Amino acid sequence: xxxxxxxxxxxxxxxxxxxxxxxxxxxxxxxxxxxxxxxxxxxxxxxxxxxxxxxxxxxxxxxxxxxxxxxxxxxxxxxxxxxxxxxxxxxxxxxxxxxxxxxxxxxxxxxxxxxxxxxxxxxxxxxxxxxxxxxxxxxxxxxxxxxxxxxxxxxxxxxxxxxxxxxxxxxxxxxxxxxxxxxxxxxxxxxxxxxxxxxxxxxxxxxxxxxxxxxxxxxxxxxxxxxxxxxxxxxxxxxxxxxxxxxxxxxxxxxxxxxxxxxxxxxxxxxxxxxxxxxxxxxxxxxxxxxxxxxxxxxxxxxxxxxxxxxxxxxxxxxxxxxxxxxxxxxxxxx
Amino acid sequence: xxxxxxxxxxxxxxxxxxxxxxxxxxxxxxxxxxxxxxxxxxxxxxxxxxxxxxxxxxxxxxxxxxxxxxxxxxxxxxxxxxxxxxxxxxxxxxxxxxxxxxxxxxxxxxxxxxxxxxxxxxxxxxxxxxxxxxxxxxxxxxxxxxxxxxxxxxxxxxxxxxxxxxxxxxxxxxxxxxxxxxxxxxxxxxxxxxxxxxxxxxxxxxxxxxxxxxxxxxxxxxxxxxxxxxxxxxxxxxxxxxxxxxxxxxxxxxxxxxxxxxxxxxxxxxxxxxxxxxxxxxxxxxxxxxxxxxxxxxxxxxxxxxxxxxxxxxxxxxxxxxxxxxx
Numbered sequence: 001x002x003x004x005x006x007x008x009x010x011x012x013x014x015x016x017x018x019x020x021x022x023x024x025x026x027x028x029x030x031x032x033x034x035x036x037x038x039x040x041x042x043x044x045x046x047x048x049x050x051x052x053x054x055x056x057x058x059x060x061x062x063x064x065x066x067x068x069x070x071x072x073x074x075x076x077x078x079x080x081x082x083x084x085x086x087x088x089x090x091x092x093x094x095x096x097x098x099x100x101x102x103x104x105x106x107x108x109x110x111x112x113x114x115x116x117x118x119x120x121x122x123x124x125x126x127x128x129x130x131x132x133x134x135x136x137x138x139x140x141x142x143x144x145x146x147x148x149x150x151x152x153x154x155x156x157x158x159x160x161x162x163x164x165x166x167x168x169x170x171x172x173x174x175x176x177x178x179x180x181x182x183x184x185x186x187x188x189x190x191x192x193x194x195x196x197x198x199x200x201x202x203x204x205x206x207x208x209x210x211x212x213x214x215x216x217x218x219x220x221x222x223x224x225x226x227x228x229x230x231x232x233x234x235x236x237x238x239x240x241x242x243x244x245x246x247x248x249x250x251x252x253x254x255x256x257x258x259x260x261x262x263x264x265x266x267x268x269x270x271x272x273x274x275x276x277x278x279x280x281x282x283x284x285x286x287x288x289x290x291x292x293x294x295x296x297x298x299x300x301x302x303x304x305x306x307x308x309x310x311x312x313x314x315x316x317x318x319x320x321x322x323x324x325x326x327x328x329x330x331x332x333x334x335x
Numbered sequence: 336x337x338x339x340x341x342x343x344x345x346x347x348x349x350x351x352x353x354x355x356x357x358x359x360x361x362x363x364x365x366x367x368x369x370x371x372x373x374x375x376x377x378x379x380x381x382x383x384x385x386x387x388x389x390x391x392x393x394x395x396x397x398x399x400x401x402x403x404x405x406x407x408x409x410x411x412x413x414x415x416x417x418x419x420x421x422x423x424x425x426x427x428x429x430x431x432x433x434x435x436x437x438x439x440x441x442x443x444x445x446x447x448x449x450x451x452x453x454x455x456x457x458x459x460x461x462x463x464x465x466x467x468x469x470x471x472x473x474x475x476x477x478x479x480x481x482x483x484x485x486x487x488x489x490x491x492x493x494x495x496x497x498x499x500x501x502x503x504x505x506x507x508x509x510x511x512x513x514x515x516x517x518x519x520x521x522x523x524x525x526x527x528x529x530x531x532x533x534x535x536x537x538x539x540x541x542x543x544x545x546x547x548x549x550x551x552x553x554x555x556x557x558x559x560x561x562x563x564x565x566x567x568x569x570x571x572x573x574x575x576x577x578x579x580x581x582x583x584x585x586x587x588x589x590x591x592x593x594x595x596x597x598x599x600x601x602x603x604x605x606x607x608x609x610x611x612x613x614x615x616x617x618x619x620x621x622x623x624x625x626x627x628x629x630x631x632x633x634x635x636x637x638x639x640x641x642x643x644x645x646x647x648x649x650x651x652x653x654x655x656x657x658x659x660x661x662x
Contacts (some may be wrong), residue, residue, distance in 0.1 A: 044606070045589075048618075056391070056590040057419040063592050073589035073607045076617075220619040222626060245621035316621075 018201055041155060042070035043299045047094030048188050050239050051281050055094055055303075057311035060304045069295035075220075078188035079103075085284060086112050091296050093284040096122070096188030096239075097195070113287045115335040117300075119308060120281040123240035123270040124193055125248040133233045134174035137254040137262035140276070141169025144201040146235060146254050147180060152212040154178060157233065167201050179234040181227035184217030189239055192279040225250060228331025241316035266272040272319045283315065287335050304329050348544045376658040397638075400631030412632060416594045417587075417608070423616075423622025425632050432506060432586065433640065434608040437575045439510025439603065440517065445567055447514070448521030451564075455522070456529040457551055469505035469526075484583030489513025492584055502604035506583035510608070512584055514572040522574075524566025528559040561655040566646035572641045576609035610637040 043056050052075030059071040076084075085093035086107035098116065099107075107114060119300040126143065128135055135157070138146075144167055145160030155161055155217045158175040165171035170324060183190045190211070199209040218224050221238045228234045243265075245253055254262040257276045269275040283303065290296050303311075308328065312319045320328065398405075404412050404639050415425030459465045491508040501508040532555050540550035585607045595602040610633055617630040 042606075050591045053419065056417070059590045059592060060419050067592075069592070070606075071590065072587045073591075075585050088535055221621065242621045248620040262482070332448050 001310070003285070011018045011100055019159065020136075042072070043092065043293075043296050044090045045071065045092040045283075045285075046076060046084050046090045047096065048078040048096040049075035049076075049190060050096040050122065050241075050283070051075075051094035051119070051283065053241075053315035054098075054307065054311050054317065055092070055280070057315055058299075058303050061306050061311070062299055065302060066295070066298055069298065071299065078184055078191075079186055082106075082284075085114070085286065086110055088112055088286075091286050091293070092300070095282045095284060096279065096286045098128040098282065099284065111288075114284045115287050115330055115331060116281050117283050117285065117303075117330065118320065118324065119283055119303070120312040120319050120320060121145065121278055122281055123265045123275050124189060124196070124237050124277040124279065125240045125243035125265050126235070126237045126255060126277070127228055127243055128236075128253055129228055129232050129234050130249075130251045132174075132176070132234070132251065135175065135253060136220075137256060139144050139164075139169045139256040139260075140197050140201060141167035142171075142173060143168060143197050143255075145171075145173070146178065146202045147182070147201060147215065148198055149207045149210050149212055150205070152214050157235075163325045167205065174232035174233070177231075179227065180212075180215035180233040181224045181234065181236040182211070182215055183221070184219055189237070190217075191275070193237055196277050198278065214263060240270060240318075244316065267318050270319065278318075285332075285335070290335065300332060304332055339540055364536060383450060386536055387545060395639075397631045397634045400627050401635045402632075404628050404632035405635060412629075413636070414590075415615070416589045419590075420628050423594045424625070424629060426613060426636060429590045429608050429610045429613040429633070430636070431595065431597065431602060431638075432609040433611075433637070434597075435506040435603050435607070436509045436513060436581075436609055436643070437571060439507060440513040440569050440574050443511060443514035443568075444517045444521050448518050448567065449525050449563060451518075451527030452522045452529060453551065453556075457547070457555070458525050461499040469546055472519045472522050474519055476523060479579075480516055480577050480580040481514040481583065484580030486515060487580055488583045488585070493534065500506050504607075505605060506603045506607045509581055509584045509586065509609070510603075512580050513577060516580060517570040518576045521567050523627065524570070525559070525563045528562025528566065557655075561659065562640065563651040564655065565648050565652045567652070568644055572644035572648070575644065576637060576641055578615050581612050582615070586612040588612060610640070 019073055042064040043059075046057070052073060055073045059073050062069070062071060065329065075094070081090070081095065082099060082103040083106075084090045086103060088110060093114075142160070142164045145162075145164035146154070148163070152159055152274065155178060157177055157178050159174040159178070161171040161173050164173060182193075185191075190298060194209055194211055198211065202209045216227065217229070221242045224236050224238055225242075225246045229246075230238050243250065252265055254264050255264050255276050257274065263269050263275045265275045266276075270278045283300075285296070285300055290300070308320060308325050319325075405565060412425045412519050413430065414427050416421060416427050417429075418424040455465065455469065459468075491497055491511045492503055501511065536558060537550055540554045545553065587606050592605060592607060593602075593605065595605070613631045614630050614637065617625045617633065617638050
C-alpha cells in the first residue's frame with residue numbers, strides 16, 4: 001500500500017514537472033521574433049572585450065535614464081563580435097580595430113548596414129618584468145627583432161640584435177632569456193600591434209606582417225601579466241588601461257617615436273599621439289536596427305554624450321579630443 | 336522459491352547485516368610483520384590525504400578571497416545585477432540564470448533519462464543493436480562538454496525551427512544543451528540502479544499475477560528510486576557548474592539591465608547569464624575587486640548551490656530508502 005502510494009506521488013510529480021516545462025516552452029511564443037535578429041526594443045551589444053567596460057558603464061548609466069529599454073553587453077572579442085553583428089545577431093559591435101574587408105563583405109552579403117563611430121583611444125603598452133633593468137626604451141626595429149616573423153626560435157633578447165641593427169634599431173638588447181606572452185591572433189590588440197609596429201618593417205623586408213608563431217599567446221590578459229610578473233626577463237604587450245591596473249607588477253617600457261625620442265606611455269602622450277603605439281576604439285551600430293528601434297537610438301545618443309565625455313575616462317581609456325568627439329557625433333547624426 | 340514480499344526481503348537483508356561479521360576473527364589471524372601490507376595501507380591513506388588537501392586548499396583560498404564581499408555586503412551582492420565597478424556588481428541575474436538553466440536541465444534529462452533506462456533494461460531485446468546503443472551511451476558520457484556546447488549552438492540556438500521555441504541564446508537553449516550533456520550519465524546510473532533490483536522482487540510481482548508494467552511501476556521503480564535519484568541529481572549538480580557549453584550558447588558576460596523576479600518564467604526565453612560565466616568573466620578583469628573578491632564570492636555561492644543540490648540528493652535517497660525498508 002505504501003509502495004504504490006509513493007509511486008503514484010512520483011508519477012504525479014513527473015507529470016506536474018512536465019506540464020510546467022510545457023508551459024515554459026509554449027507560454028510566451030509571441031515575444032520570439034525580437035531576439036532572432038538583433039531586437040526590436042532591446043539593445044544587444046557584443047564584440048571587443050577591451051571596449052566592453054565602456055559599453056557596460058554606458059548601459060549602467062542608461063538604465064537610470066531609460067529603465068524600460070532592456071540592454072545586454074558581452075565581450076567575446078572583436079572578431080567574434082563582428083561575426084555575430086554581420087549575421088544580424090547584435091545591434092552594436094564593439095571593436096578595438098576597424099572592420100576587416102572580409103567582415104565588411106559578410107555584413108554586405110547579409111544586408112547589414114552600419115555606421116562606424118570612434119569612441120576612445122587606447123595605447124598598447126609593451127612591458128617587461130620590473131627586475132629587467134637592462135631594458136628601458138625600445139624602437140620599432142627592436143620590437144620587430146624581438147617578436148617579428150623572422151625571430152621565430154630566438155631564445156634570448158640579444159639574438160635579435162642582428163635584425164634590429166639591420167632594420168635601423170640600436171641593437172642594444174641584453175643577453176638574457178626571452179619569454180614572450182601576448183594576446184593571440186583572435187584579439188584586436190594583437191591585430192593593432194602587428195599593424196602599428198610590425199607591418200611597416202615587415203613590408204620593407206619582404207616578410208609577412210605577422211608576429212612570430214612561437215610565443216605563448218593568452219586570451220586572458222591576466223595570464224599575460226602573470227607570466228611577465230613571474231619571469232625576470234619576460235616581454236609582452238596588452239592594452240594600456242590593463243597595464244596601468246597592474247603597474248606594480250610589470251614595467252612599462254618606453255617606445256621610441258619616429259624622431260628617436262623615448263616616450264613614456266601616459267594618458268597625455270597617448271591622447272596627443274606622441275606615444276607611437278596607440279589605436280582607436282570603435283563601436284559599430286546597425287543602422288537598419290536603429291531605423292526601427294527607438295531604444296537603440298536613445299542608447300547610442302547616450303553613448304555620444306555620457307559615453308564619450310565620462311564613461312571612456314572612467315573605464316580607464318583616453319577620451320577623444322574635442323574635434324574628434326564632434327566628428328563622431330556628426331557621423332552618428334548623419335547616419 | 337516461496338512467495339516473498341519486498342518487506343520480507345528487506346527484513347532478511349537487515350537480519351543478514353545484524354549477524355556479526357567474521358572480519359574480527361580474521362584480523363586476529365593476521366601475520367605480525369606484514370611490511371608490504373603496511374606500505375600499501377600507507378599509500379592508500381596518502382591518496383585520500385592528497386585529495387582532501389587539494390579540496391581544503393581550494394576552499395580556504397576561495398573563502399579567504401571572497402570574505403570581504405561575503406561578510407561586507409552579502410545581501411547586496413546577491414540582489415544586485417552586473418555593473419561597471421566591483422563594489423556595486425552582484426550576481427542576481429547569474430543566480431536566476433543558473434537556477435532556471437538547472438531546472439530546465441532536470442525537467443528534460445530526468446524523465447527522458449529514466450524512460451530510456453527503463454526501456455533498455457526492461458523491454459529491449461538482448462540483441463546486437465541493444466548492445467551497440469548501450470556502448471554508444473557509455474561513449475557519449477565521455478564526450479567533452481564543449482562539444483555539447485557546439486551541438487547546442489547549432490541545434491538549440493541556431494537550429495531552423497527550434498530557434499522559435501528556444502528564443503536563441505536563452506536559458507531554454509542552455510538547459511536543453513546541458514540536458515543532452517547529462518542524459519548519458521542519467522541513463523547509465525538509472526540502468527545500474529535497475530540492475531540492482533533483486534530478481535526475487537520481480538518474480539514475486541509476476542507470481543501474484545501482476546503485468547510487466549505493473550511490476551515495473553509498483554516494484555522495480557520504487558526499489559531503484561534511491562539509486563536513480565542520487566545519480567541523476569549528482570549529474571545535474573555537475574551540469575550547474577559547467578561553463579564551456581554556456582560560453583558557446585552565448586550567455587551574457589558583461590551587463591544585463593533586467594533583474595526579473597524569481598517566479599517570472601518568461602526569463603527562460605530572455606538573454607541570461609549564469610554563475611560559471613560570471614566567474615570566468617570577472618576573473619579576466621584587471622581590477623582586484625572583480626578578479627579576486629567578486630569572483631571568489633561568486634565561486635562560494637556556486638559551491639553552496641551545488642552542495643544544496645547534492646544535499647537534496649542525499650535527503651531524497653534516505654527518504655526513499657526508509658520507504659523501501661517499509662518503515
